Amino acid sequence: MQLTDQNTFTLQGINPVQLLEQYGSPLYVYDGATIRRKVNELQHAFSGINMKIKYACKANTNLSVLKLMRSIGVELDAVSPGELEMGKLAGYSGNQITFTPSGVPFEEVKAAVEAGSIVNIDSIPLLEWFGKTYGNTKPCMIRIKPNVAAGGNIKIMTAHADSKFGISVLLLDRIKEVVAKYDIKIIGLHQHTGSDIKDAEPFLQVADILFEAAKQFPDLEILDLGGGFKVSYLPGDAVTDMELLGNKISERFKTFCNEYGRELQLWFEPGKFLVSEAGYLLVKTTVVKEDPARNFVHVDSGLNHLIRPMMYGSYHHILNLSNPAGESKPYNVVGYICETDTFATDRNLPEVRPGDVLAFLNAGAYGLTMSSNYNTRLRPAEILIDNGAAKLVRRRETLEDLLRTQIEI
Template identity: 80%
Template structure:
């Protein structure tokens, strides 16, 4: 992307620098039109299939985002009681929410079932407890680990043999014994391969494994293939070919349904795919430091607001909003946290000056939700731009917010 290329907001005539001026720095800003477009892409890719999209809301739990998802017919996948409560506050019925726990206390599962959510069982001990507690009075899904390694890097792979997630496909006999023992009502099988999967092949491979396992469960209604579609992080980046994926998965799904004897519903649980490209982290340059080894651009944010580059080595494209036509220079873009806190290394940008506004792209997923108050820093505000209007959807934190749970003030 050249410095002159438009951002996704430009079609709405939204000035990113003006947003920062209005709401302060740093600032998370989200484009509702992008979320609507991404959901439409997934629906179009599986046109003709009984498809249900379950937004993996751990990516971004702002209530305004959840309400937008509900408006466009996207349901929820949650991983904690807090996310479940947020979904219901946003207007979802609990029956529209899937709870996919990972080794949680069983009381969390009980609270989700009692609320009316459907649970995705990810271990034999939990399956035993579920059977002892509910017998066949409550439905559940089973999360299968297909033992397939795929994803952007090891930290975001979730279906390989060493992953903590799910019940190994090699343990199906044990699963079926427990199911039979308690007459558990299994309505679906689920798997999630990981994130940032570029090609259709891993999805097809795990789909075949799940379809084969499904033949051993006679009363299924749902096949859930998770999410993990690759999004674009940098110019020319390879992304999942959704049209090809939809065509290939749909063909195999229809074949499986014919063999199974009836039509099932196909679920996907995208998180990043729906919200990543919608988001920007807007920051101001505080110091430009020229050094014999590197030129450093310091900004008024850090890993406390966007930890993905330090945690995953993830790439976020950066725009110099204030000086897009400046001469290109190479910088390390760094944060203000008292740790090694690097957003980008040897990044070529239009000349950055003190006070310039920078925009980190693809910040809509796992940005604010993974933020912290490290160094006693405050979390930023969030703004949603939708239908041509910008509105504050989370105020900036204050020191009082950091202190209000402490008891000896």
Template identity: 70%
Template sequence: MSNFDNNPVVQGIDLIALAAQFGTPLYVYDGSVIRRQVQTLRDVFSGTDLRIKFACKANTNLAILRLMRELGVGLDVVSLQEFKLAEMAGFTAGEVTYTPSGADFAEIAEAIEAGLTLNADSIPLLRWFGERFGSSKPCMIRLKPNVAAGGNAKIMTAHAESKFGISVLLMDEILEVVRQYDIKITGLHQHTGSDIKDAEPFLQVAEVVFNAAANFPDLEVIDLGGGFKVSYRPDDAVTDMQLLGRKISDRFNEFCQSYGRKLNLWVEPGKFLVSECGTLLVKTTVVKEDPAKTFAHVDSGLNHLIRPMMYGSYHHILNLSNPAGDLKLYNVVGYICETDNFAEDRMLNEIRPGDVLAFKNAGAYGFSMSSNYNSRFRPAEVLIDGGVARLVRRRETLEDLVATQTGF
């Protein structure tokens, strides 16, 4: 069954029934999709010593993290708090990599003392690491390969003007700091961006990293990040994973031969592993006929799924309650007191008040980027795995909104 079929059943569980049981808005995750995506990566990179590190900023629900651990997937975290969640899910520090971006050095020190391996993303951080730890702790370096690739400018992370990583043009300065403090560099890392459908940008940045690797004799890991494109629309172009896996694997094995020993190849997918597993269920509250547009208002907004307003992202929308209704043109809008569009000029089966709509590809950067704007509650989350639906996060209450306030 396609991810875009207007079918309300996931692993035998009726989504409309789930919406009635747990209320809307409701995030629903399909564990079988995560299992499929993990296996895809293992299959296409089978010729290498592959380690998958889930970029867990995409979805930090503990049930999702525990599923990743069950599948033998490690984590990449970007904050100390994400690591604490990882520990709650059963991960050890050795299964987790730490890739902060401009974080306070006090946080970074605490993370390193807890056993995390740092991906240093600036010369000042690398120098601080050397002064503080010297050769007593391993360190990785996040390089900026100066390659522009990705779905749009907001999710490109490897181009020359990006804040992420240390430019490869600063290699002499990197090496000076490494030698001065005798830092043991055990890995090189880069992350190009998101939604890259062609193999060429991955190969291009891989060459940059391989060339840089000649400067570091103690490497154990080459981490090529993530960014593999998933399908957002029917017939959408996606990354040819078979082609990508074959080309990267062949080139990586050639590099290992020239380097003199085999290294581990790491990939760091976030969206690729969880985007397609997630569906946000919402209820239509008002259908407003206007001379300019027909607006379908729903009981959610950018406080629950900010990606359309932040990135201009497309989320396929299905009317689960009226799958055979006549097609009509709608703007699907949220209940936040801001311009709050989920979709503009979208042809959908006729929407009526009370209809349950499904927003697809909501498993990545949905709940994890949600907020309490307009003092709205964040939604509940349900994981369906093995044909069983479990509530893995309850809906928030007013008590949750005021729990940290002290002014009354």
């Protein structure tokens, strides 16, 4: 992202407003240079150890984004058969895709195993089924729930005691009993703490728990600490100090490997961290409504395209690309859905006029992947800018797309 001397917002020298004029509004735009930068940042932070990045592709499954990830050496973490298939379509082999389900039918796990993926076992019943089905003929990992609460809010915390994810570390003896009973081949332990974790301490806390649990399994090859690194939501926002975190975790990981007797591979599964800052949702203002209580800016999008502010209370910085030097005024920025779909409340923006183009920042993660056709609205197109070129990577939906699976009677 750049602001020129004329205060014009550009991505790799390309003006997003011109993209909106060409491809229509609303429009998702992704900056490949930002994705590359975030991958490099993580690689640099853990350069002293044997580390692998597994992109949590639920954040953004556009095939062109997945292909970009593959081209820079990032593998995948999938949570569904659909994501697994998308990864394969993007050129990944099955063994480059980790399958991390949550209470799914056993048939989905079987399909992932047959595709060559390593499965993260998330429950005792699944561990029992896996042992009965495969014995020691197929490797797997176990997702441990460390009972640590950390993250932006309760909806995105995944490691606390009340979370549905993983097998509680308090059940370690039961895990070992099932593993021994079926001689299951455990090659890794996994955990994922949550999202938007700023401080290093929660990562270190869960790392220590995972390292201690790992001592109970003699044949490990992998320890997976998940993701959850905090991204920047507004100028000057506090983020995870990746260099500090990398140094501290790397030091403890090396100590663990020495105690364990051999070097293991350390995995991370960032999703939002890699793609959030790369994404922009461009919208057009339809109505500016002055009300005695509030000034409302209505835009041609809503919770059907970006539900995170309504679902999580997430903050998305907003730019007025059409009038960046206008007088600052407070607005409620709202969508066109027949629900309360407020993007921002009392947000100071340069004066917004009907027809102005606004940009929602940090929209690269959980935007289109969480979108819907509510109110029979169509999903927007997607553009990827990489190496200075803007390419259409998903066309805008049509009514025919919505009707294709319906059957008239």
